[in-house]
Amino acid sequence: MKNEKSNFQLKLKLSVSLMCFQQLIIGCSYVFSSILLAQLREPKSAIKLSSDEASWIASIPILVCPIALPIIGLLTDKFGRRKTIQLSYVPLILSWLILSTADSYRTILIGRMILGIVLGSGSCVYVYIAEICPAEQRPFFSAMVSVFMGFGNIMESSLAVFFHWHTVSIVLAAASSVGCALLFLVPEPPVWLRNRNQIDAAERSERWWFGADSGEKTKVIAFELVNTVVLPAAAAPPEENPGAAAAAGDGQWWSVYARPIVWKPALITLGFFICQQCSGFYVMLFYSVDVLRDFKVPWDGVTVSVYLFGTRVISSVVYACLHRVKRKTLAVASCIGMAASLATIIVYAKSFDGADRPPFGTVLTLAFVVYVFSGQIGMLPMPWILCGEVFPMAVKGTMNGIVQTGGFVLMFSVIKIYPLMVSILGIQNIWTIFTFICILSAVFCLFILPETKGVPLDVILTYFEPHKKAIKINLP
Numbered sequence: 001m002k003n004e005k006s007n008f009q010l011k012l013k014l015s016v017s018l019m020c021f022q023q024l025i026i027g028c029s030y031v032f033s034s035i036l037l038a039q040l041r042e043p044k045s046a047i048k049l050s051s052d053e054a055s056w057i058a059s060i061p062i063l064v065c066p067i068a069l070p071i072i073g074l075l076t077d078k079f080g081r082r083k084t085i086q087l088s089y090v091p092l093i094l095s096w097l098i099l100s101t102a103d104s105y106r107t108i109l110i111g112r113m114i115l116g117i118v119l120g121s122g123s124c125v126y127v128y129i130a131e132i133c134p135a136e137q138r139p140f141f142s143a144m145v146s147v148f149m150g151f152g153n154i155m156e157s158s159l160a161v162f163f164h165w166h167t168v169s170i171v172l173a174a175a176s177s178v179g180c181a182l183l184f185l186v187p188e189p190p191v192w193l194r195n196r197n198q199i200d201a202a203e204r205s206e207r208w209w210f211g212a213d214s215g216e217k218t219k220v221i222a223f224e225l226v227n228t229v230v231l232p233a234a235a236a237p238p239e240e241n242p243g244a245a246a247a248a249g250d251g252q253w254w255s256v257y258a259r260p261i262v263w264k265p266a267l268i269t270l271g272f273f274i275c276q277q278c279s280g281f282y283v284m285l286f287y288s289v290d291v292l293r294d295f296k297v298p299w300d301g302v303t304v305s306v307y308l309f310g311t312r313v314i315s316s317v318v319y320a321c322l323h324r325v326k327r328k329t330l331a332v333a334s335c336i337g338m339a340a341s342l343a344t345i346i347v348y349a350k351s352f353d354g355a356d357r358p359p360f361g362t363v364l365t366l367a368f369v370v371y372v373f374s375g376q377i378g379m380l381p382m383p384w385i386l387c388g389e390v391f392p393m394a395v396k397g398t399m400n401g402i403v404q405t406g407g408f409v410l411m412f413s414v415i416k417i418y419p420l421m422v423s424i425l426g427i428q429n430i431w432t433i434f435t436f437i438c439i440l441s442a443v444f445c446l447f448i449l450p451e452t453k454g455v456p457l458d459v460i461l462t463y464f465e466p467h468k469k470a471i472k473i474n475l476p
Contacts (some may be wrong), residue, residue, distance in 0.1 A: 014185070014186065015128075016018050016129060018185065019081075019082070019129070019186070020039050021090065021179045022088060022125065024153060024155065025172060026118070026149060027150060028152040028153070030153065030286065031117050031152070031153045031288070031309065033058040034164050034285075034289045034305065035156060035157065036057065037054050037290065038290070039164065039290070040054075047103070049105060050205060053105050055419045056109060056416070057108055057259075059114055059411075059416040060112045060116060061119050062119065062408055063116065064117060066404075066408040067115070067384060068118070068119075072120060076123075081125075082128065083188070084121070084124050085121065088118040088124075091115070093176045093304040096169045096170070096172045098111035099111040099165070100111060100170045101166070112417030115143070117400075120147055122149075126145065128189060131189035145302050146376070147320065148318060150316045150376075151313055153285075153309030154309045154312075155314075157305045157306040161306065187201075187204065188201070190209070193205055197428055204212065220411075252259045256392075256395055260465045262392065262395055264392065264398060265399075265450075266391075266403055269387055269403045270406050270446060272290070272382070272383045275408060276407070277407070278437040279434055279438050280431060280437075281375040281409055282343070282414065283370075287415075288308060289305060292304050295349055295364060296355075298357060298361035299361070306359050308362060308372050309372075311371075311372045312372055315372070316376055318373075327382060327385075327386075327451060327452055330377055331378045332442050332445045333378050334378025334379045335367065335374075336442050337370060337374025337375075338374045338375050339435055339439045340430060341374060344367040345371070345437060348367070348433050349427075350428060384407070386449075387403050388449065388459065389452040391462065399466075450464075
């Protein structure tokens with residue numbers, strides 16, 4: 001039995017790693033704009049860009065992403081989790097191939113637009129992990145998505161130190177092809193196959209996971225593993241899902257969305273996204289080289305970016321190890337750490353405003369490192385996680401999509417206007433605004449954000465509406 005569990009754990013690690021490899025490529029795409037723009041600004045570059053064109057190259061994938069999110073959701077349910085990730089490699093490979101031969105602004109923009117189609121495909125990876133992992137291991141393996149994305153940030157920055165962005169694009173196209181092929185080694189989750197009434201395929205998947213001669217005890221473990229996943233609301237009986245019955249029976253589907261337990265968490269999660277996007281973290285991700293140059297960091301911006309994204313990997317692992325800590329505690333600590341590090345950066349910048357080569361550059365670099373570390377343990381992942389934890393089951397999928405779309409629209413807006421705002425207000429004033437927003441975000445997380453760690457859905461819903469009303473449409 002011990003050997004069977006060991007084999008299962010090895011297969012679990014293999015499957016999660018191969019699925020998360022796609023997020024490593026996505027992590028490369030996030031940083032690619034920063035590296036690309038830095039190389040295009042070099043005097044020897046054949047492609048010359050205006051500030052507006054540079055902002056479009058950085059932000060256009062985020063604009064395309066929310067448009068493609070519903071399509072990814074439909075493919076996930078129609079063709080399966082693993083097959084959807086394999087399909088997502090097609091636009092990835094195509095975009096990297098286009099970028100590898102791009103010789104004009106328009107070609108780069110087309111490549112970046114295609115890249116944006118799969119930028120939000122991480123939700124499919126989370127679903128796969130939820131359906132194959134035992135409940136007690138799910139938080140740790142879910143955090144691996146951020147770890148792989150962080151490795152992607154480092155990989156892209158490291159490649160850019162030695163290679164031209166055309167060469168980097170070829171490497172990433174090849175890596176995407178390998179990642180797509182390796183996914184044939186792992187099966188679809190048995191729970192999804194059974195829900196699609198693909199019984200033979202489900203049994204083959206279970207034999208892959210638990211072995212052909214695993215015995216009755218392992219079959220029980222498999223059954224318990226499959227049933228730890230929350231099934232769709234439609235699959236539950238009406239007597240167990242009074243909310244679904246009420247929503248379907250009165251013919252007024254929109255009335256569910258007018259209830260406080262729907263619109264209140266929607267406003268709170270959107271508010272959390274505003275805090276996240278206005279904290280400057282994604283600006284740092286997309287414009288890292290430019291930000292470091294504008295603050296006169298005394299070392300090469302690409303090299304320092306490698307250290308910053310290395311910090312992101314370490315902090316992702318730390319975040320995975322802190323999965324037992326309450327979400328509010330982590331969120332508040334994250335905001336305070338970001339505010340303190342940004343305050344240090346602003347004070348440093350104002351103190352040596354006129355200096356061409358400011359002293360004590362290590363202080364500035366360490367402040368940026370603390371900023372990235374603090375953001376990764378709370379402000380970066382939590383708004384995306386919160387979306388899946390605060391809505392009634394009957395509307396969870398729809399509201400999750402709506403709110404996450406709002407998050408991507410906010411991300412696009414901030415990334416698009418950042419260069420313009422720097423030219424109008426100056427780099428110090430923009431990041432001073434980010435500092436104050438981090439402070440306000442700490443207050444928001446402390447007094448408004450609901451605690452969801454280890455809290456049942458019906459208890460979470462009482463935060464938004466009295467218990468007697470909430471239980472009527474809650475789908476446990």
